Amino acid sequence: MIRLVLLRLSAFVLTLFAASVVLFITINVLPGSAAKAALGIDATAQAIQRFEAQNGLDRPLFVQYLDWLGRVFQGDFGKSFQNGVAVGPELLKRLPVTLELAVLAFIIANLIAVPLGAWAARRHQRATDRSVSFLATILGSIPNFWLATLLVLIFTLKLRWLPPGGFTPLSVNPWLNLRQMIMPALSLGLVSSALLIRIMRASMLEVLSTDYIRTASAKGAGGMVVVFRHAMRNALIPYLNVAAVEFGFLFGSVVVIEDIFLLPGVGSFVLVGIINRDYPVLLSAALAITVFVLTVNLVVDLAASLLDPRQVKARNA
Structure with a gap:
């Protein structure tokens, strides 16, 4: 290990x-x-x-x-060409906003993808499977900025349930923070769930076709027991690897969404840097995103190795 x-x-x-x-x-x-x-x-x-x-x-x-x-x-990320502000402290101040948005979107995507993908695999080639596959195709074809605009139109302008944007720290007002973050998170999470649904379905189908699953079914194990007790652990191994990459895409694709919802995160920082050709801002923000994505992939890669029964058996031998 x-x-x-x-x-x-x-x-x-x-x-x-x-x-x-x-x-x-x-x-x-x-x-x-x-x-x-x-x-x-x-x-x-x-x-x-x-x-x-x-x-x-x-x-x-x-x-x-x-x-x-x-x-x-040395921890010195330089100063902005535009206003002379130190980039490092500004980046640290914005990082929690983007991290919260990415985590919320990732949670939403997985809450949709894991049960739907497993359900579709369990009901392979039936109406349920076709419906879930159709839903994944629809979600995958929607641009997240278009979905964000639609959500604002419905929940802000029509229903007046949610604020159009802005950010309040979670520590200051958790309820207002959630109301401000739910639409940006949905904009990213719903679109991101499309790929994860397909991966979960494919992974679960592969596991359900193995001998030990057929043996468990032959011994009288119920459908839900087979899926969640016997198949889910092995199905999650390839799923986690793809989910880690998808989380990196989520973290790196917040630029437009943060601009639409006026969130003071790393994404909007990148956008300002692009517009102003501000090299210190662009380099620092891009490097922060890269470090975060690589770290997540490293952690998930190690977690997947721990979950893999073959490697567990090899370590115990």
Whole structure:
């Protein structure tokens, strides 16, 4: 088990390093000028030159990367080109908002996907199975920003049940926080559940066709007992791997949703950085999302290894 953890941690570090290189190069070679975005379209050539020299943008790209990486290791994520605000503290302040949104959306997606996928597999090639597959197709074809707009139209403008946006910390007012976060979470979670329903259904179908499940059924075990006591654990192993990736997509796809609902999270921070060509903001936000996604994948990968009966048996041997 220790060897497995060390291997996964080594892969984590190497992947994070490669991702940081790709992020830095991609952001810096995109068309546009950070100096012009910060100084305005009327900035003179001398002012642009001075700005680039002050911020190290006139140096070779690999020198800029090494300097940025060294500062990141020291906990310094730089200052925004637009307002000079330190990026690190601002990112830490916004991270809980995005994390709460992603977790709520993930919970919603799994509450839909796990029971529906298992139910569809249990009722394979029947009306229930076809209905669930059709629902997954519909949910998967809906853009989350369109669904967000529809939810605002129904629950805010028509029914007046929920506020249109904004954010109140959970510690200040839990009820208001939930009312403000439910529509953004539904916008992401409903769309995300489409893929997870298919994965859960496919995984459960594979497990239900195995010999030990047929044996359990032949011994008189009820349908629900077979599904939830015997099949669910093995079906969750491939499902968890895909769910971890999907959670990463959720965390990284909050940009538009946070903008629609006026949530002060990492996603809206990224959007501001893109609009303003603010390299420190973009790099820090993108790196934070990357670290979070890789961490989740690492934890789920280890959890899946613990759940796998074959590896459990090997460790106990």
